[in-house]
Amino acid sequence: MPSSDRTLHAVNLPSDWSPQSWRSRPAMQLPQYPDQAALEAALAELRALPPLVTSWEILALKQQLAEAQEGKRFLLQGGDCAESFDACTSDVISNRLKVLLQMSLVLVHGLRKPVVRVGRFAGQYAKPRSADSETIGEVTLPSYRGDMVNGPAFTAQARVPDPRRMVKAHARSAMTMNFVRALIDGGFADLHHPEYWNLSWVGHSPLAEEYRRMVDAIGDAVRFMETLSGSEVHNLNRVDFYTSHEALLLPYEESLTRQVPRHWGWFNLSTHFPWIGMRTAAVDGAHAEYFRGIRNPIALKVGPSVTPDQLLRTIDLLNPEDEPGRLTFIHRMGAAGIGDKLPPLLEAVRRDGRRVLWVCDPMHGNTESTRNGYKTRRFRNIRSELEQAFELHAAAGTRLGGVHLELTGEDVTECLGGARELTESDLERAYKSTVDPRLNYEQALEIAMLIVRKQAQIAAPV
Numbered sequence: 001m002p003s004s005d006r007t008l009h010a011v012n013l014p015s016d017w018s019p020q021s022w023r024s025r026p027a028m029q030l031p032q033y034p035d036q037a038a039l040e041a042a043l044a045e046l047r048a049l050p051p052l053v054t055s056w057e058i059l060a061l062k063q064q065l066a067e068a069q070e071g072k073r074f075l076l077q078g079g080d081c082a083e084s085f086d087a088c089t090s091d092v093i094s095n096r097l098k099v100l101l102q103m104s105l106v107l108v109h110g111l112r113k114p115v116v117r118v119g120r121f122a123g124q125y126a127k128p129r130s131a132d133s134e135t136i137g138e139v140t141l142p143s144y145r146g147d148m149v150n151g152p153a154f155t156a157q158a159r160v161p162d163p164r165r166m167v168k169a170h171a172r173s174a175m176t177m178n179f180v181r182a183l184i185d186g187g188f189a190d191l192h193h194p195e196y197w198n199l200s201w202v203g204h205s206p207l208a209e210e211y212r213r214m215v216d217a218i219g220d221a222v223r224f225m226e227t228l229s230g231s232e233v234h235n236l237n238r239v240d241f242y243t244s245h246e247a248l249l250l251p252y253e254e255s256l257t258r259q260v261p262r263h264w265g266w267f268n269l270s271t272h273f274p275w276i277g278m279r280t281a282a283v284d285g286a287h288a289e290y291f292r293g294i295r296n297p298i299a300l301k302v303g304p305s306v307t308p309d310q311l312l313r314t315i316d317l318l319n320p321e322d323e324p325g326r327l328t329f330i331h332r333m334g335a336a337g338i339g340d341k342l343p344p345l346l347e348a349v350r351r352d353g354r355r356v357l358w359v360c361d362p363m364h365g366n367t368e369s370t371r372n373g374y375k376t377r378r379f380r381n382i383r384s385e386l387e388q389a390f391e392l393h394a395a396a397g398t399r400l401g402g403v404h405l406e407l408t409g410e411d412v413t414e415c416l417g418g419a420r421e422l423t424e425s426d427l428e429r430a431y432k433s434t435v436d437p438r439l440n441y442e443q444a445l446e447i448a449m450l451i452v453r454k455q456a457q458i459a460a461p462v
Helices: 003-010 036-048 054-070 090-111 166-184 206-231 250-255 286-291 308-317 336-351 381-398 424-428 441-459
Strands: 074-079 115-120 133-136 141-143 242-246 255-260 263-268 273-275 300-301 327-331 359-361 367-369 375-378 402-407
Touching: 036 166, 036 250, 054 074, 054 115, 054 263, 054 359, 054 402, 074 090, 074 359, 090 115, 090 166, 090 206, 090 441, 115 286, 115 402, 166 250, 250 255, 250 286, 273 286, 286 308, 286 359, 308 327, 308 336, 308 367, 327 336, 336 381, 359 381, 375 381, 402 441
Parallel strands: 074 115, 074 402, 115 242, 242 273, 273 300, 300 327, 327 359, 359 402
Antiparallel strands: 133 141, 255 263, 367 375
16 A cells, blocks of 8 residues: 555544553453463463464455445355364365355356355354353353353363463464365365365255256356357456454454554454454444454444444444445344334434445344254244345345355254254254354255345346
8 A cells, every 4th residue: 555545544543542442441241261360371472473364355355345335246154153173174164165155156146246255264263142151950150152262061160261262262263264265275166166065965955956057057157158268267266255253252352453564554363354243232332442443344233122323323433434345234133023123224324324234144033942952043034034134125225235144064953944844853963053053054055045036036127
């Protein structure tokens, strides 16, 4: 960036902000570490470690999100509810990547526009909890807050917050990013060979034939273009891929917030696209204070209790310059509530002319518990919320520009319904999540196909 541009933009930096200024605000959902010396040692080590992402990747994503705001791209954001250290394996990572690539292929083919691919991984190791403790029988222990904080085993030793886990989370995130980059740079995402993305366990899926027809059509189109041009079509052998996580554990995020050469301001270099969860979204809270000063594109989860005035105040705080690509709202209302709760928010933002990217999270508002004690989500409710979101945006004159999903490439049975009509008895077969239920491959691919069909229906002339 030329020095004149650097000077011009630097004047817009918040003069009263620093990576530590969040410490003066009320902080929610942060663990209480019993050993402060160990905490400071871990944070000092993190501050000396290399970053996980680069500033130019962050700015490239911001530009793509700005294009999504204008309807020129569609955001696909998906991955685990909470990563686990044990699941940092080549199979789990590559299967997750395969699902997101297949979903993006469906979306590109059906929506006729580029897809912004963002994974909920390489840092999604901390989770907010509704209660600070949990009780089983007569034993009460601190809640499990993700592998970055403590362990899932219901023992007193496992549940003690350990700051060394932040260093381990950084290492696992780096391994994940390294493997994803190696796969993509090595041609894993090559459109000439989408068969690389296949998952062996879904060859018998009810959706498999429809997906294969789509892949064949894309392959025919690629071969036709190459025949006409007499050479291989470029840029079909790799894709852009970005990371995201809920920036919940602020000491960790602060330690990876850096200034870099040739770009003004501060970047959170732990991830490309951090978001604020619904439980930590208070305008006067520590998380909002931290987010207002970083240059990353940022997102905010918006629940049914948010009012139009609160939303506009949040925009004033987090994007006062109305910067393109800066701010994404991920609404999560639940299938039963979205019809009443979302329209006033859409109208308030549209009336004020604010620039945001609207994204639907149809997962978190539809969580329930079954009679046999499993936390689950019904596919019909996920589908309903997503379909209603498209309709409500169309009615309000706004645009649904993306989807945010909890999903996995593993053969899990955690959400009810979908292509195989999973029932409550199926949950016992392969329920692996330690926190929230995820869509499996078939259900995720079905969502991608649903998005294409619903968008075509919305766009069709009456």
